[in-house]
Amino acid sequence: MSSRRSRQSGASRITDDQIIELVSKLRQLVPEIRNRRSDKVPASKVLQETCNYIRSLHREVDDLSERLSQLLATIDADSAEASIIRSLISQ
Amino acid sequence: MYHCVPDFEMDDDYSIPSSNGVARPRKSSLPEDEIMELLWQNGQVVMHSQNQRSTRRSPPSKYDDAVIPAEQSAAREIRSEQEPAAHNQNSQLFMQEDEMASWLHYPLVDDDPALDHNFCADLLYPSNNLGNCTNPTLRTNGVTELHQAVTSEVWTSLPPIPPARRTELAESKAQNFVHFSRHKAKVAGGEGLDQNAPSSSRSAAVVRESTVVDSSDTPAVGHKLHVGDRGCAATKGDASAGTSSAGGGGVSGVKEMSTCEVTVSSSPGCSSASAEPALKPQAEDRKRKGREANDTECHSEDVEFESVDTKKHARGSTTTKRSRAAEVHNLSERRRRDRINEKMRALQELIPRCNKSDKASMLDEAIEYLKSLQLQVHMMSMGCGMVPMMFPGVQQYMPTMGMGIGMGMGMEMGINRPMMPFPNLLAGSSLPTPSAAAHLGPRFPLPAFHMLPVPAPDPSRMQAANQPEQMLNSLGAQLPSQPRFPNFVDPYQQYVAAHQMQVPLPQNEALGQPSSSKPRTNKGPENLGNHQ
Numbered sequence: 001m002s003s004r005r006s007r008q009s010g011a012s013r014i015t016d017d018q019i020i021e022l023v024s025k026l027r028q029l030v031p032e033i034r035n036r037r038s039d040k041v042p043a044s045k046v047l048q049e050t051c052n053y054i055r056s057l058h059r060e061v062d063d064l065s066e067r068l069s070q071l072l073a074t075i076d077a078d079s080a081e082a083s084i085i086r087s088l089i090s091q
Numbered sequence: 092m093y094h095c096v097p098d099f100e101m102d103d104d105y106s107i108p109s110s111n112g113v114a115r116p117r118k119s120s121l122p123e124d125e126i127m128e129l130l131w132q133n134g135q136v137v138m139h140s141q142n143q144r145s146t147r148r149s150p151p152s153k154y155d156d157a158v159i160p161a162e163q164s165a166a167r168e169i170r171s172e173q174e175p176a177a178h179n180q181n182s183q184l185f186m187q188e189d190e191m192a193s194w195l196h197y198p199l200v201d202d203d204p205a206l207d208h209n210f211c212a213d214l215l216y217p218s219n220n221l222g223n224c225t226n227p228t229l230r231t232n233g234v235t236e237l238h239q240a241v242t243s244e245v246w247t248s249l250p251p252i253p254p255a256r257r258t259e260l261a262e263s264k265a266q267n268f269v270h271f272s273r274h275k276a277k278v279a280g281g282e283g284l285d286q287n288a289p290s291s292s293r294s295a296a297v298v299r300e301s302t303v304v305d306s307s308d309t310p311a312v313g314h315k316l317h318v319g320d321r322g323c324a325a326t327k328g329d330a331s332a333g334t335s336s337a338g339g340g341g342v343s344g345v346k347e348m349s350t351c352e353v354t355v356s357s358s359p360g361c362s363s364a365s366a367e368p369a370l371k372p373q374a375e376d377r378k379r380k381g382r383e384a385n386d387t388e389c390h391s392e393d394v395e396f397e398s399v400d401t402k403k404h405a406r407g408s409t410t411t412k413r414s415r416a417a418e419v420h421n422l423s424e425r426r427r428r429d430r431i432n433e434k435m436r437a438l439q440e441l442i443p444r445c446n447k448s449d450k451a452s453m454l455d456e457a458i459e460y461l462k463s464l465q466l467q468v469h470m471m472s473m474g475c476g477m478v479p480m481m482f483p484g485v486q487q488y489m490p491t492m493g494m495g496i497g498m499g500m501g502m503e504m505g506i507n508r509p510m511m512p513f514p515n516l517l518a519g520s521s522l523p524t525p526s527a528a529a530h531l532g533p534r535f536p537l538p539a540f541h542m543l544p545v546p547a548p549d550p551s552r553m554q555a556a557n558q559p560e561q562m563l564n565s566l567g568a569q570l571p572s573q574p575r576f577p578n579f580v581d582p583y584q585q586y587v588a589a590h591q592m593q594v595p596l597p598q599n600e601a602l603g604q605p606s607s608s609k610p611r612t613n614k615g616p617e618n619l620g621n622h623q
């Protein structure tokens with residue numbers, strides 16, 4: 001690795017560090033990885049978990065939107081809550 | 092001559108000519124039994140045979156010998172029809188691998204010379220035939236080529252087998268091949284393989300099998316595959332560099348075989364039949380090699396490491412060790428990078444409106460998007476919890492997030508204070524209530540919301556709101572105030588403004604999720620306005 005870094009341009013070297021930092025950030029965000037020993041989690045694993053997490057969040061958002069829309073039907077359309085819910089759903 | 096072919100079923104037993112001859116019926120009439128004794132001398136097989144000129148060839152015997160594993164003892168009794176050829180062969184043969192020696196000696200001279208020509212004797216039969224056989228140059232060339240592929244010392248070519256004989260003995264030969272191939276593989280594996288050896292053995296095995304295919308295609312093919320796998324496995328055992336060369340050699344050998352096979356097609360149907368199946372297994376071998384190459388590449392480094400270690404021990408050369416280790420390292424590194432790149436692409440697809448090609452910026456966006464997603468989910472869940480609580484007292488706890496989002500998020504940045512009139516979605520904003528209210532008041536879309544007590548912001552929201560807070564303040568000035576809701580901050584506009592301001596994306600997303608749906612919040616102000 002060191003040899004590769006030296007061969008590569010300075011920009012790539014910086015990028016490598018950035019990537020490492022970003023991966024660590026992601027690691028903190030993703031709850032699954034957060035609980036693992038972070039020192040041994042490979043970057044590919046982090047990326048994989050991030051993808052999975054984003055997908056799960058998407059699903060959750062959809063699910064919540066559906067619930068909110070259902071709720072909206074049950075409440076007074078003029079209520080403040082309704083507006084809130086609508087705004088939530090429309091995000 | 093009667094070829095006393097040792098019972099190929101018996102690996103060790105070579106000297107049972109008579110029984111062998113009986114065991115294997117030969118199509119071609121074998122000349123009277125002539126016992127040619129192949130004596131191993133100094134690694135060379137010297138054939139003492141009284142039968143100087145024997146037109147009979149005993150391919151099966153050769154096969155048998157070949158099949159028989161390497162346990163050949165020093166002295167073998169091999170009946171060969173061609174003494175002179177044998178002699179020549181003997182001189183030429185360098186029996187470094189015992190198991191290969193015996194049958195190789197059998198010259199191609201056959202009572203059916205046409206068969207020789209037809210058969211890919213060239214490949215099978217090394218230059219030994221040159222001496223005694225009147226084989227055409229084709230054979231010579233083929234043999235030479237194959238010979239080149241194979242180390243001169245190691246004679247891995249198969250003895251030519253007349254198609255007729257092949258047909259009869261096909262199945263037995265197949266078995267022989269199996270044995271032989273197994274032994275070859277064992278030997279190859281055990282010896283820490285000379286590169287040529289495994290390839291040559293593999294090619295030889297392939298050749299042999301191909302020749303046998305005509306009569307028993309299925310088993311032969313199976314054997315071939317089996318052998319090929321072993322050969323490939325053996326090849327794998329070589330260092331990666333060695334693998335490529337061995338593979339190349341093996342492939343060339345196979346190709347040569349195919350050529351021979353094709354040329355042989357002129358011979359009776361068996362040969363043509365053999366040609367086809369031979370080609371098929373060759374293709375299979377090539378495919379296998381390709382697959383194996385892929386597998387080798389994709390294979391975990393363990394195999395390579397092991398092979399490297401084996402090679403190291405075998406060679407004991409530091410340079411080789413280092414080079415191999417470096418190769419392995421590079422391969423593993425490349426694989427790791429490929430995996431990471433693949434994951435990055437997948438992630439990029441997930442992130443909406445990600446037009447960054449740079450890894451770092453893409454990861455940045457991913458992080459922000461992830462945060463915004465989390466925030467959105469959190470707010471929505473809060474909203475769900477809020478709705479059931481309709482009584483006024485609850486309004487205090489109306490999720491600020493809902494308000495904030497509806498209002499275009501960020502503007503309530505500072506409203507996270509419990510007593511703030513405006514719900515603070517993003518919470519954490521440090522804007523003083525009065526100032527915030529004053530600041531945001533005019534933009535507050537819903538008068539009703541004004542009445543809402545400031546809900547207790549969640550700590551998380553507070554944290555999240557810190558970021559957008561600043562942006563909000565700046566945005567507030569810029570955001571166009573809607574006619575009805577001057578205070579209302581359209582999340583989308585907010586987003587746009589944010590972008591114009593070069594505000595980090597997460598804030599925008601956190602505020603209004605603009606990335607997910609730009610015009611989404613347009614409804615908000617209108618609805619609010621209606622309620623107004």
